[in-house]
Amino acid sequence: MRFPLFDQLDSPARFVAVVPGRLHPDGQRYLPLIVLTLLSTASDAITPPDLQLGVVDRHHRVDQTLVDSSGSARLICALNTLRLQQEPFQLGLQPESGWQLSRISTAPTVFARVLAVPTWEFAAEYLPFERLYVELLLDIGGGVVGMRTSLTATSIAASLGTTHISPGDYVVLERPRIDILTWDARKA
Numbered sequence: 001m002r003f004p005l006f007d008q009l010d011s012p013a014r015f016v017a018v019v020p021g022r023l024h025p026d027g028q029r030y031l032p033l034i035v036l037t038l039l040s041t042a043s044d045a046i047t048p049p050d051l052q053l054g055v056v057d058r059h060h061r062v063d064q065t066l067v068d069s070s071g072s073a074r075l076i077c078a079l080n081t082l083r084l085q086q087e088p089f090q091l092g093l094q095p096e097s098g099w100q101l102s103r104i105s106t107a108p109t110v111f112a113r114v115l116a117v118p119t120w121e122f123a124a125e126y127l128p129f130e131r132l133y134v135e136l137l138l139d140i141g142g143g144v145v146g147m148r149t150s151l152t153a154t155s156i157a158a159s160l161g162t163t164h165i166s167p168g169d170y171v172v173l174e175r176p177r178i179d180i181l182t183w184d185a186r187k188a
Contacts, residue, residue: 093111
């Protein structure tokens with residue numbers, strides 16, 4: 001499924017490594033991990049400067065020969081919990097507990113400001129409970145990423161405490177899987 005604001009996704013980064021996916025019985029590797037370091041971070045962002053971020057190349061769209069290039073990643077956070085931030089508001093990525101400088105962060109906590117809400121849909125047609133499907137465009141203090149997730153009515157009430165999120169709100173995404181949609185290498 002294509003992200004509605006795909007053209008606005010932009011995370012300046014350096015493509016530093018590829019961790020090949022496990023070997024599939026058909027002999028092909030799948031779900032490689034693309035390792036990035038973010039190049040641009042706002043001065044007040046909480047992202048550690050040497051954070052190595054592991055993102056999933058779910059659709060095998062990244063040319064793995066572009067390792068060691070700088071460019072722009074189009075990233076989507078998925079399968080995460082979503083909640084509103086409390087003051088003081090923060091932007092950036094906070095590595096998971098126990099992270100060390102030499103390790104890759106694959107499920108950081110994401111602190112962001114909502115730039116747009118392209119999709120906010122409640123549904124209960126096929127399930128015995130209400131479900132919310134949401135897509136957000138987020139400023140993380142050094143790039144713009146997308147987010148898509150589904151929440152149940154129970155988790156909506158518990159985590160959001162509101163019936164809607166608007167541009168300008170500050171949110172926290174906990175333990176997202178981060179997918180890379182494209183890697184656009186810049187020519188030197």
